Amino acid sequence: MEILLAAVVVLDSTLRLATPLILAALAGLFSERSGIIDIGLEGKMLGAAFAAGCVAAVTGSAWVGLTAAIAASVLLALLHGYACITHRGNQVVSGLAINILVSGLTAFLAVAWFAQGGRTPQLPDSARFLSMEWPGADVLDAVPIVGVVYGELLSGHNVIVYLTWLAVPAVALALYRTRFGLRLRAVGENPFAVDTAGVSVSGVRYRALVCAGVLCGLAGAYLALAQSAGFLRDMTAGKGYIALAALIFGNWRPVPAMLACLLFGCLDAVSIRLQGASLPGLGEVPVQLVQALPYVLTVVLLAGFVGRGVAPKAIGVPYTKEG
Amino acid sequence: MTTSPTEPVPRTSRSAIPSGDETVTAANGAPAVELRAVDKWFGQVHANRRVDLSVSSGTVHGIVGENGAGKTTLMNILYGFYRADRGQILIAGKPVVFRNSGDAIATRIGMIHQHFMLVETFTAVENAMLGAEGSPLLGPAGRRARRKLAELEREFGLQVPMDVPVGELPVGQQQRVEILKALYRGADILVLDEPTSVLSPREVEGLFRILRTLAGRGKTIILITHKLAEIMAATDRVSVMRSGAVVAHRRTADTTVSEIAELMVGRQIRPASRGVPVEPGRSLLDVDRVTVRDSSGVARVHDVSFSVRAGEIVGIAGVAGNGQSELLEALAGLRPVATGRILVDGEPAVSDSRDRRRRGVAHVPEDRRRSGLVMPFRACESAILGYHHDPRYGRGLRLDWPAVSSDTRGRMETFDVRPANPQQRTAELSGGNQQKLMLAREVERATKVLLVGQPTRGVDLGGVEFIHDRIRSLRDAGKAMLLVSANLDEILDLSDWVMVMAGGRIMGKVPAGRAAERDLGLLMGGVRKSDVPDRAP
Numbered sequence: 119m120e121i122l123l124a125a126v127v128v129l130d131s132t133l134r135l136a137t138p139l140i141l142a143a144l145a146g147l148f149s150e151r152s153g154i155i156d157i158g159l160e161g162k163m164l165g166a167a168f169a170a171g172c173v174a175a176v177t178g179s180a181w182v183g184l185t186a187a188i189a190a191s192v193l194l195a196l197l198h199g200y201a202c203i204t205h206r207g208n209q210v211v212s213g214l215a216i217n218i219l220v221s222g223l224t225a226f227l228a229v230a231w232f233a234q235g236g237r238t239p240q241l242p243d244s245a246r247f248l249s250m251e252w253p254g255a256d257v258l259d260a261v262p263i264v265g266v267v268y269g270e271l272l273s274g275h276n277v278i279v280y281l282t283w284l285a286v287p288a289v290a291l292a293l294y295r296t297r298f299g300l301r302l303r304a305v306g307e308n309p310f311a312v313d314t315a316g317v318s319v320s321g322v323r324y325r326a327l328v329c330a331g332v333l334c335g336l337a338g339a340y341l342a343l344a345q346s347a348g349f350l351r352d353m354t355a356g357k358g359y360i361a362l363a364a365l366i367f368g369n370w371r372p373v374p375a376m377l378a379c380l381l382f383g384c385l386d387a388v389s390i391r392l393q394g395a396s397l398p399g400l401g402e403v404p405v406q407l408v409q410a411l412p413y414v415l416t417v418v419l420l421a422g423f424v425g426r427g428v429a430p431k432a433i434g435v436p437y438t439k440e441g
Numbered sequence: 442m443t444t445s446p447t448e449p450v451p452r453t454s455r456s457a458i459p460s461g462d463e464t465v466t467a468a469n470g471a472p473a474v475e476l477r478a479v480d481k482w483f484g485q486v487h488a489n490r491r492v493d494l495s496v497s498s499g500t501v502h503g504i505v506g507e508n509g510a511g512k513t514t515l516m517n518i519l520y521g522f523y524r525a526d527r528g529q530i531l532i533a534g535k536p537v538v539f540r541n542s543g544d545a546i547a548t549r550i551g552m553i554h555q556h557f558m559l560v561e562t563f564t565a566v567e568n569a570m571l572g573a574e575g576s577p578l579l580g581p582a583g584r585r586a587r588r589k590l591a592e593l594e595r596e597f598g599l600q601v602p603m604d605v606p607v608g609e610l611p612v613g614q615q616q617r618v619e620i621l622k623a624l625y626r627g628a629d630i631l632v633l634d635e636p637t638s639v640l641s642p643r644e645v646e647g648l649f650r651i652l653r654t655l656a657g658r659g660k661t662i663i664l665i666t667h668k669l670a671e672i673m674a675a676t677d678r679v680s681v682m683r684s685g686a687v688v689a690h691r692r693t694a695d696t697t698v699s700e701i702a703e704l705m706v707g708r709q710i711r712p713a714s715r716g717v718p719v720e721p722g723r724s725l726l727d728v729d730r731v732t733v734r735d736s737s738g739v740a741r742v743h744d745v746s747f748s749v750r751a752g753e754i755v756g757i758a759g760v761a762g763n764g765q766s767e768l769l770e771a772l773a774g775l776r777p778v779a780t781g782r783i784l785v786d787g788e789p790a791v792s793d794s795r796d797r798r799r800r801g802v803a804h805v806p807e808d809r810r811r812s813g814l815v816m817p818f819r820a821c822e823s824a825i826l827g828y829h830h831d832p833r834y835g836r837g838l839r840l841d842w843p844a845v846s847s848d849t850r851g852r853m854e855t856f857d858v859r860p861a862n863p864q865q866r867t868a869e870l871s872g873g874n875q876q877k878l879m880l881a882r883e884v885e886r887a888t889k890v891l892l893v894g895q896p897t898r899g900v901d902l903g904g905v906e907f908i909h910d911r912i913r914s915l916r917d918a919g920k921a922m923l924l925v926s927a928n929l930d931e932i933l934d935l936s937d938w939v940m941v942m943a944g945g946r947i948m949g950k951v952p953a954g955r956a957a958e959r960d961l962g963l964l965m966g967g968v969r970k971s972d973v974p975d976r977a978p
């Protein structure tokens with residue numbers, strides 16, 4: 119029973135921690151499947167978190183904050199598109215530029231506007247996305263196992279977590295079962311085939327970037343309005359890069375990418391549990407070591423297993439038809 | 442789609458005109474397609490010079506010209522893929538401006554591209570659907586596409602596997618997918634840029650029957666090919682291009698192969714010399730009960746044995762997709778051998794292309810874009826692929842670029858690659874010139890064995906003549922040569938022995954002299970003739 123409870127707690131926090139990763143990985147899936155490298159997931163998420171924090175603080179509404187987050191993230195995505203699609207710029211450079219720009223700009227603006235050391239004001243609960251208890255959770259609480267699973271694991275998350283659960287099958291359907299998905303996959307493999315089929319390469323790519331923007335917006339809003347109560351300086355802390363790693367690890371497919379995100383989330387959850395714990399024979403585990411675990415695993419997984427992954431063939435190559 | 446003046450572009454007239462008719466057509470008397478003074482520059486290269494072309498509806502119109510003459514460029518302009526620098530396009534008499542291929546497709550123009558425009562990870566069905574899905578959801582669109590493709594396959598006898606990613610299909614089948622894709626879209630004006638370069642004779646016949654039928658229904662067909670016999674067989678009129686300009690128009694009935702050839706190259710083509718075959722020497726390539734599987738584990742080559750001796754050319758004929766490509770790749774060390782052995786000059790060889798090169802085996806891959814050249818590379822970089830350790834190109838870690846460049850220029854001049862500029866990007870060479878560049882790299886490198894797939898794919902008449910001469914002189918110098926080609930004439934022309942593959946097996950091996958085309962046709966169909974010896978004596 120003890121162990122079960124511990125497992126449920128870890129799984130529960132896995133879900134919470136994996137949510138922004140999954141959203142960002144799905145965002146990256148749209149851009150990268152269309153052939154645009156998306157290093158800028160991190161920046162889009164951070165920008166969205168900042169917009170969410172500011173707007174929710176001013177308006178007092180989480181939903182308006184969410185809208186602002188999406189708008190900010192989509193704008194950044196369009197900026198990336200303008201540089202890489204319209205002007206055929208280098209996609210890695212543009213993505214990095216966005217990350218650096220957003221990191222500096224949000225910290226600066228937060229200090230300038232709110233003067234709270236680079237954060238936005240602490241949000242009241244009314245301006246956040248709170249966990250929602252499912253009906254009957256308290257009744258079922260008495261039932262062994264089912265009660266814990268229902269009450270702790272399924273019920274009691276906020277709306278963005280549930281949206282994320284829906285987003286994975288939705289993205290998979292969009293990718294494999296719709297016209298847009300067909301064109302998206304085609305344009306990342308062979309843009310010439312798309313162009314000669316009478317479909318605009320830039321059009322498909324811009325649309326993919328907008329989808330990515332929306333998903334990163336959700337991820338950023340989750341960080342600022344659900345996980346914390348406001349924006350904190352550099353609060354994404356590398357999640358965009360981890361999401362990108364999960365995407366690659368998942369071979370640019372929605373479900374495997376989600377599983378990879380859950381794995382990273384789980385490691386994170388375990389490492390939080392392990393902090394301060396002492397293991398038999400080892401004594402107390404150093405905090406830094408535990409915190410480094412997810413990153414170490416990223417490197418190991420990427421180095422060891424991703425060799426067989428097949429990236430979209432045209433990724434990173436600006437589309438030009440005449441020499 | 443922008444038209445000037447503002448009326449929508451009318452459909453091409455559907456009234457069938459008897460083929461070869463002199464009258465210029467359509468309800469309003471205008472030709473289906475008219476190009477006026479079209480000019481196109483690629484940087485310094487003047488690819489099209491004031492081209493005038495007029496094609497009547499309901500006819501098959503041939504375009505011929507040497508490699509780099511500007512045929513593909515011109516057709517890409519008509520298809521809205523490139524924009525002309527100057528000039529006008531008129532469809533059924535109305536001026537049109539195409540901003541992209543979507544506009545051309547909306548005007549019911551279809552095109553089969555010389556360099557296939559296929560998404561390799563997609564199946565044939567998905568490739569056909571792309572851009573013509575018909576509905577936002579793929580489920581119903583896919584079912585519709587499948588039905589229609591099945592109909593087209595039946596009607597025109599072009600069989601392809603529908604559910605295999607096209608990247609795993611051999612080039613001949615990819616060509617069929619490309620043709621089906623264009624037919625699927627059902628255009629009124631259909632441009633075919635070298636559609637027959639890797640089809641077998643029977644498939645070519647089938648395709649021409651389709652073209653006749655379509656023309657009979659009032660469609661307009663533009664056909665580009667280097668095979669003049671095809672021009673004579675399939676077209677009503679023919680236009681000849683030379684260095685970017687159209688130099689002549691003829692009614693096919695009023696002209697001859699030699700006249701067209703002369704117009705094309707500006708000189709007379711001499712018939713190829715057969716050379717003096719040498720007495721074959723010892724065996725340089727032995728294939729001993731080899732079986733090859735594809736990536737999904739299906740056996741593509743079954744228990745094949747043969748040998749090629751010094752000083753002989755063995756040709757492999759067969760309908761594309763019967764294991765020739767897989768066999769060639771296995772021989773080149775690009776594909777593992779499941780069972781059996783390959784011996785080069787008596788020594789067993791491992792599945793490794795570097796090992797083959799060390800043993801003096803050179804390989805001209807069937808598909809230059811997929812496995813022969815690197816498109817974004819400069820010509821001189823593409824020209825040393827796999828041979829960059831050659832001491833001529835520098836020592837240690839350093840590549841001696843001036844040496845690479847001058848060596849490449851020499852090769853380009855020998856093989857008549859135009860322009861012979863080693864700094865040109867590979868992608869910017871015309872299709873036939875890319876092919877010659879690849880041959881220039883490999884052919885001289887064969888010290889013992891040369892493996893060639895589709896050697897003259899997309900190469901013009903003069904080039905074919907030159908390449909055949911080269912292959913023969915290598916044979917006469919005592920090399921062993923294995924030739925895979927979809928072009929039966931080429932095989933009969935070059936080979937001393939002809940083997941036929943069907944269903945992954947060798948159906949027979951006959952001396953070329955005796956290899957009557959009819960016998961080969963039977964063998965290709967999988968009929969084993971008892972009087973055909975299974976192995977060379």
Ligand SMILES: Nc1ncnc2c1ncn2[C@@H]1O[C@H](COP(=O)(O)OP(=O)(O)OP(=O)(O)O)[C@@H](O)[C@H]1O
Nearest residue numbers: 441483488508509510511512513514869871872873
């Ligand atoms: N994208 C491009 N950029 C620069 N130059 C190009 C490009 N495409 C073609 N060219 C050049 O334009 C000329 C005409 O090429 P084109 O492909 O139209 O020839 P082609 O008649 O189709 O030849 P082939 O029979 O070999 O296919 C060639 O000199 C070629 O090098």
Ligand SMILES: [Mg+2]
Nearest residue numbers: 512513555872
């Ligand atoms: Mg061409």
